[in-house]
Amino acid sequence: MNKTATDNNSTILKFSLLASAFLFLTLIAWSFSGPLVSGYDSTFHMSNIWCARGSRPGICENISTINEVTRADVPAVLASESKNKMFNAELSDTSRKSPFYSIMNLFVSKNATESVILIRMFNSFLASLIFFALLYFGNFKSRVAVISSWTFTITPIIVSTLWQLNPRSWGYLSVMSSWALLYIALNDGESKKFRKICLWTAFVFSVLLAFTSRMDASFFCIFTCGIVLLIHLLSNNFLKTKTVGMVAIISLPAFLLLRIFSSSVQWYTQFSFNSIFSNRQTLFVLVHLPENIAHSLGLGLRYTELGPNSLGIFGIVLFSISISSWLKEGNAIQMTATTAIFAFMLLSMFQIAFYWPEANQASGVYVAALLTVCLGVASVYSHKQIYFPSTMNQKAIVILLISACHALTLYSKFDWSVRASVANDSYTKLSLNGGWWWNSPIGPNIVFLVGAIAFPAWLVVSWSVVPQIPTEVSS
DSSP states (O other), rough: OOOOHHHHHHHHHHHHHHHHHHHHHHHHHHEEEEEOOTTTHHHHHHHHTTTTTTOTTTTTTEEEEEEEEEEEEEEEGGGGGSSSSEEEEEOOGGGGGGGHHHHGOOOOOOOOHHHHHHHHHHHHHHHHHHHHHHHHHHOOOHHHHHHHHHHHHHIIIITTTTSSSHHHHHHHHHHHHHHHHHHHHHHHSSHHHHHHHHHHHHHHHHHHHHHHOOOHHHHHHHHHHHHHHHHHHHHTSSSOHHHHHHHHHHHHHHHHHHHHOOOHHHHOOOOOOHHHOOTTTTHHHHHHHHHHHHHHHSSSSOOOOGGGHHHHHHHHHHHHHHHHHTTTOOOOHHHHHHHHHHHHHHHHHHHHHHHHHHOOOOOOGGGGGHHHHHHHHHHHTTSSOOOOOHHHHHHHHHHHHHHHHHHHHHHHHHHHHTTTTTTOOOOOOOOOOOOOOOOOOOOOHHHHHHHHHHHHHHHHHHTHHHHOOOOOOOO
């Protein structure tokens, strides 16, 4: 390896480490932004974590199953209860209980606050570690694809979830990274053996995050990684069209067999022609699919602690401009792959919304990570060298707008945490001091500023990994 290559590798290592550090600081700020009961179904997920190893005094007590519903007593602080010491919470069905809960249980102690903070910090570290692997091991095309796709889809939903005790945090991270790590590994060229081992280990680890957290995330990873693998095999003449057909024929009975023995697979893949074509709900779900997808970028989603809908307007516009810049004059492979993943996302959202068991409308946050994959795939298989944002002015505008949106959604989270009794989105005072869930001499103003500054720093450093105006696109 010559001196120029060595210097370039050293520079990439420094920028990758620095970018990951700023992402970690951003997620740590989010980790302290809300109380223990913070996020979607937080009490339910924490209860399952606390009871993952059965009954333990002061942690999980009196586990019982009545009418096929399992309940247990967990610390009352996990449900924002102050009257009693313990709170009776419902637990997940044993057949659908995620290994995520058992893994997170390793951090649980009788100090509930300390346990929650440790888990949030651990999840923040995992996200930063995966992002480092994506930058450091990648080539030019994959780095641009990863940075671009994460930039335009991370706010406000994904960044407010990656650190949470919700299994969806691992699901998001896995779907966002596994396809890219597989692409990098398949196109790694003649790297040293140790580097290849690290790269494939990172890929396997990212896939396991999905298979140990959520079944839907597992399906998403299988499909997106399958697209990347199929394109690689066809592009390198490892597969013929007839071979692909044979694999598809063999895969169908294998899937049907798996569906028979797995209740989770049955639930996520339930389908009835009679229900779809005779149910008036079908038209309702189809009409609202675009709205559901827009939820992933914050538009129309009334998560009261994540800020106004204007965030979603900026998110939709910037995402549309970015993916359009890649798809303009697109090639056959790029267009086919992007269309396939987008169609899969629509089908998945339809499946979720049509069989949604609750009275409220299904949210598109469940497919948010697929938007990241759509943009990433459109980028990585593009033959274009000029994209949005590729100039200094474009990057400055993008970073400014997205950072402002991030600062507002993070502020809204802190405001909800500090002044939960005040009407949401009222923003009565600029200062966040005056009451916080975490008893610490460091006030919420300081933590908010750390997160608000670390996020644009993460974007600036990340975009610095790729050249300002690309002169050569490596494969």
